[in-house]
Amino acid sequence: MLYAPPPPLPSHPPKGVFVTGTDTGIGKTLISAALTRAWHGTYWKPFQTGLAEEPGDTETVQQLTELSQDHILPPAYALQAPLAPAAASALEGITLHPEQLTLPEAPHAPLIIEGAGGLMVPLTKTMLMIDFIAQLGVPVILVTRSNLGTLNHTLLSLEALYQRGIPVLGFITNGVDSPQNNQILESIGQCRALYHLAPLSTPPTATALRHIATHIPPWATMNAS
Numbered sequence: 001m002l003y004a005p006p007p008p009l010p011s012h013p014p015k016g017v018f019v020t021g022t023d024t025g026i027g028k029t030l031i032s033a034a035l036t037r038a039w040h041g042t043y044w045k046p047f048q049t050g051l052a053e054e055p056g057d058t059e060t061v062q063q064l065t066e067l068s069q070d071h072i073l074p075p076a077y078a079l080q081a082p083l084a085p086a087a088a089s090a091l092e093g094i095t096l097h098p099e100q101l102t103l104p105e106a107p108h109a110p111l112i113i114e115g116a117g118g119l120m121v122p123l124t125k126t127m128l129m130i131d132f133i134a135q136l137g138v139p140v141i142l143v144t145r146s147n148l149g150t151l152n153h154t155l156l157s158l159e160a161l162y163q164r165g166i167p168v169l170g171f172i173t174n175g176v177d178s179p180q181n182n183q184i185l186e187s188i189g190q191c192r193a194l195y196h197l198a199p200l201s202t203p204p205t206a207t208a209l210r211h212i213a214t215h216i217p218p219w220a221t222m223n224a225s
């Protein structure tokens with residue numbers, strides 16, 4: 001069983017949620033867009049890397065949600081190399097100060113914050129993404145694969161979050177549905193399966209996102225333990 005029990009969910013509605021994942025490319029942006037659209041919230045990607053190769057998650061979320069600009073905050077750091085923030089910033093001679101970042105005022109609550117990669121991604125030589133999550137003091141939604149391999153990845157991530165006292169609102173699986181994996185993760189992970197995102201037959205569109213958003217549980221139900 002996991003080394004630490006799940007921390008209690010906040011007793012009052014939190015200001016926002018941090019969307020993390022078991023990997024890069026796991027679907028955090030797609031899910032963050034769906035959450036932002038469903039909850040009519042405000043999206044923030046504090047650490048964007050890889051702009052040399054892709055438009056950036058902030059632009060993707062704006063396009064997919066079709067929400068007005070005041071639902072989208074700019075990244076705190078926007079870096080070119082498709083690497084961890086610590087590595088990309090070193091390449092560009094930029095010093096990151098994640099320790100100075102606090103929760104921004106969200107024009108529309110809740111704040112949906114997207115990480116970069118997974119929990120143990122270095123932001124600096126001493127600070128990991130999971131440390132930043134703990135610093136912000138918001139609960140987490142964990143995006144994970146649905147297929148073989150997810151039990152290990154997901155439980156490792158939950159263990160790391162629980163050991164740092166970071167509350168987890170639930171997990172979202174991405175890929176071919178596996179009710180058995182969901183049941184195991186809910187049981188051993190003591191964590192709620194919030195939603196399952198099936199493979200889209202085409203690259204995501206705003207229309208597809210609108211449909212996905214209709215299946216996201218209301219924000220008000222997120223805090224119910």
Ligand SMILES: Nc1ncnc2c1ncn2[C@@H]1O[C@H](COP(=O)(O)OP(=O)(O)OP(=O)(O)O)[C@@H](O)[C@H]1O
Pocket residue numbers: 021023024025026027028029030031057115116117118174175197198199200201202203204
């Ligand atoms: N269920 C799905 N069906 C089809 N395409 C998907 C699905 N989930 C994710 N994708 C696509 O896979 C790619 C990676 O997803 P996404 O950008 O959301 O990953 P990420 O976890 O946000 O990565 P990063 O760590 O870089 O932020 C994107 O092109 C996305 O559109």
Ligand SMILES: C[C@H](N)[C@H](N)CCCCCC(=O)O
Pocket residue numbers: 024025048049050081082083084085116117118120121
């Ligand atoms: C470039 C990529 N799309 C993300 N922005 C950053 C992913 C960092 C992953 C680091 C690692 O876990 O090896």
Ligand SMILES: [Mg+2]
Pocket residue numbers: 028029030057114
């Ligand atoms: Mg992303």
